[in-house]
Amino acid sequence: MTETVHKRPDLTVEMAGVTFKNPVMTASGTFGSGKEYGEYVDLNQLGAVVVKGVSLTPWKGNPTPRVAETYGGMLNAVGLQNPGVDAFIENDLPFLRQYDTRIIVNVSGKSIEEYCRVVEKLAVTEVDMLELNISCPNIKEGGITFGTDAKMAASVVKEAKKYASQPLMVKLSPNVTDITEIAKAVESEGADAVSLINTLLGMAIDIHHKKPLLGNIMGGLSGPAIKPVALRMVYQVCRTVNIPVVGMGGIISGEDAVEFILAGATGVAVGTANFMNPCATVEVLDGLESYMISQGFSSIEEVQEAMKI
Amino acid sequence: MKKMITTIVAEQAKIGENCWSIWLQAPGIADNVQPGQFVHVKLNQGEKLLPRPLSVSEADRERNALRLIYAVVGKGTKDLSRMKEGESLRILSPLGNGFEIDETASKSLIVGGGMGIPPLLELARRIPGKKEIYLGYSATPFLLEEFEKEDAQTHVSTDDGCYGYCGTVIERMNQDKALGDIIYSCGPRPMLKALSAWAKERKIPAQVSLEERMACGIGACLVCTCKIAMEKEDGWHHRRVCADGPVFWSREVVWND
Ligand SMILES: Cc1cc2nc3c(=O)[nH]c(=O)nc-3n(C[C@H](O)[C@H](O)[C@H](O)COP(=O)(O)OP(=O)(O)OC[C@H]3O[C@@H](n4cnc5c(N)ncnc54)[C@H](O)[C@@H]3O)c2cc1C
Ligand SMILES: Cc1cc2nc3c(=O)[nH]c(=O)nc-3n(C[C@H](O)[C@H](O)[C@H](O)COP(=O)(O)O)c2cc1C
Ligand code: FES
Numbered sequence: 173m174t175e176t177v178h179k180r181p182d183l184t185v186e187m188a189g190v191t192f193k194n195p196v197m198t199a200s201g202t203f204g205s206g207k208e209y210g211e212y213v214d215l216n217q218l219g220a221v222v223v224k225g226v227s228l229t230p231w232k233g234n235p236t237p238r239v240a241e242t243y244g245g246m247l248n249a250v251g252l253q254n255p256g257v258d259a260f261i262e263n264d265l266p267f268l269r270q271y272d273t274r275i276i277v278n279v280s281g282k283s284i285e286e287y288c289r290v291v292e293k294l295a296v297t298e299v300d301m302l303e304l305n306i307s308c309p310n311i312k313e314g315g316i317t318f319g320t321d322a323k324m325a326a327s328v329v330k331e332a333k334k335y336a337s338q339p340l341m342v343k344l345s346p347n348v349t350d351i352t353e354i355a356k357a358v359e360s361e362g363a364d365a366v367s368l369i370n371t372l373l374g375m376a377i378d379i380h381h382k383k384p385l386l387g388n389i390m391g392g393l394s395g396p397a398i399k400p401v402a403l404r405m406v407y408q409v410c411r412t413v414n415i416p417v418v419g420m421g422g423i424i425s426g427e428d429a430v431e432f433i434l435a436g437a438t439g440v441a442v443g444t445a446n447f448m449n450p451c452a453t454v455e456v457l458d459g460l461e462s463y464m465i466s467q468g469f470s471s472i473e474e475v476q477e478a479m480k481i
Numbered sequence: 482m483k484k485m486i487t488t489i490v491a492e493q494a495k496i497g498e499n500c501w502s503i504w505l506q507a508p509g510i511a512d513n514v515q516p517g518q519f520v521h522v523k524l525n526q527g528e529k530l531l532p533r534p535l536s537v538s539e540a541d542r543e544r545n546a547l548r549l550i551y552a553v554v555g556k557g558t559k560d561l562s563r564m565k566e567g568e569s570l571r572i573l574s575p576l577g578n579g580f581e582i583d584e585t586a587s588k589s590l591i592v593g594g595g596m597g598i599p600p601l602l603e604l605a606r607r608i609p610g611k612k613e614i615y616l617g618y619s620a621t622p623f624l625l626e627e628f629e630k631e632d633a634q635t636h637v638s639t640d641d642g643c644y645g646y647c648g649t650v651i652e653r654m655n656q657d658k659a660l661g662d663i664i665y666s667c668g669p670r671p672m673l674k675a676l677s678a679w680a681k682e683r684k685i686p687a688q689v690s691l692e693e694r695m696a697c698g699i700g701a702c703l704v705c706t707c708k709i710a711m712e713k714e715d716g717w718h719h720r721r722v723c724a725d726g727p728v729f730w731s732r733e734v735v736w737n738d
Contacts, residue, residue, distance in 0.1 A: 204701035236693055236704075239696050243528050246531060444530065447532075450485060
């Protein structure tokens with residue numbers, strides 16, 4: 173009797189010298205610090221856990237309502253509520269370290285100094301990579317977000333690099349005219365990778381009460397509704413920079429993840445899908461692996477290079 | 482590992498003016514459910530991503546079934562009301578921290594308003610000893626038959642006076658000079674706020690079940706926060722209604738916002 177043995181594809185990926193067992197990560201802010209979802213998924217199976225944004229001091233975040241559902245997506249205005257980097261290091265990091273997965277910490281700040289201080293504190297911890305969330309308002313520059321200005325984005329990366337001991341990934345905002353310009357700017361200042369997209373600025377109105385659905389009036393749109401925009405931006409950035417790209421925005425299935433990898437992404441992150449199904453991350457991973465088996469791909473790199481234009 | 486479970490709609494009925502009752506069945510579904518806990522109901526339709534939180538109104542361990550009572554207020558609850566017996570529905574359950582039952586109380590007060598009434602049914606069943614139930618409705622009452630089966634006095638008030646006392650539950654409680662060792666409550670925020678002040682005046686500890694719009698339902702996304710008093714900082718901090726609540730002690734809730 174003969175048995176067809178499907179060789180399992182090699183899912184490992186490498187970014188900035190860090191090896192990930194597979195490309196599937198969590199999108200920052202949607203997965204807390206892994207504790208809650210750890211009851212639903214085996215965190216050991218994930219390529220990386222990207223934790224919620226941490227800042228120098230505790231941030232209280234925005235007033236409620238902080239969420240509104242929209243067609244095929246959702247708006248959020250959490251306002252980066254977090255207990256601060258010290259509390260994160262003390263309470264959340266030891267929990268995550270028990271697992272055999274990479275830890276990527278998302279860093280927020282309201283000034284370049286704040287970003288640098290957080291990066292400095294994380295430099296001496298067992299964190300595998302940092303993700304600089306540059307979609308935060310720069311208080312010193314009149315509240316313009318760092319990520320929407322190429323010069324500001326470049327300078328925060330340049331300064332943060334001086335304090336970082338881990339590779340620095342930069343999370344790009346889609347709320348710009350040309351995302352490749354920002355990607356090039358951060359690459360030139362030493363960003364080791366880029367991740368995209370963060371949420372798209374949006375709004376929804378309750379027509380009965382005639383007021384915005386979010387306490388903060390505006391918020392970030394995420395979920396399947398944004399996938400085509402995210403995919404387009406990932407494709408553009410992959411063709412522009414030479415550093416690895418982590419793609420996200422509306423990924424809810426293995427097929428969605430494949431699209432991002434075909435567009436050139438090395439890693440993929442799952443965000444809003446976790447709210448629809450707490451096991452979404454592992455289901456995306458399983459779907460990706462099945463696709464690779466059925467198509468005869470033996471590595472992620474092969475998928476990245478397979479797109480025909 | 483916990484997971485999203487597939488349940489079967491065992492019964493769906495309209496039990497009042499914009500008031501629906503659905504029984505969901507799945508193996509073990511009613512085990513370990515505490516009154517005041519909720520389930521996160523995922524509707525199958527693609528464009529609606531987020532599950533909807535609904536309180537457990539009854540948990541029947543023999544039939545492996547949970548009962549949810551809900552009002553149709555938007556797209557999600559409308560779709561839910563269209564679900565037929567035998568169809569399947571995915572849920573996360575049970576979520577949140579329910580009421581902490583004080584077994585030593587010599588008399589408990591159970592106070593509910595509108596769509597906050599359903600979770601109090603399972604609670605009323607589990608509270609030992611003497612209890613008095615105050616239910617406030619905007620108009621025609623629902624679930625009254627079930628409450629009246631309990632070994633307790635049930636007082637009804639309605640805003641329009643169509644049934645029982647005409648006025649708010651609190652006015653009704655004042656009229657009765659209601660007293661007890663502990664209060665359990667769920668209802669609209671203005672009612673809970675007024676009740677909290679009522680309880681404070683009489684030095685009666687009160688547990689209140691809060692509502693906030695949710696996404697994950699398990700404590701990870703921080704969209705469902707409420708303000709809870711604390712000594713440090715500005716006197717309050719944000720807590721998650723889904724994972725730290727939905728039941729809180731009323732004296733800890735910051736009501737004026
Ligand atoms: C812990 C908890 C327990 C609940 N238990 C019950 C229950 O037993 N029975 C019941 O009828 N309802 C209950 N609710 C409210 C219920 O979740 C909402 O009515 C429901 O999600 C609305 O969904 P929709 O798609 O029909 O409305 P949408 O189209 O989403 O919104 C319609 C309206 O409902 C409001 N709304 C939406 N979500 C919520 C929410 N989570 N809480 C309050 N208002 C909301 C919106 O602001 C809007 O005005 C509970 C809510 C929470 C947080
Ligand atoms: C509730 C919520 C909180 C988020 N918090 C953060 C954050 O702290 N830092 C960050 O860089 N991105 C944050 N994001 C953006 C996500 O990481 C992701 O970029 C975006 O949601 C798109 O992916 P998705 O469609 O899969 O959710 C958040 C998104 C949501 C929905
Ligand atoms: S709904 Fe996500 S933390 Fe409560």
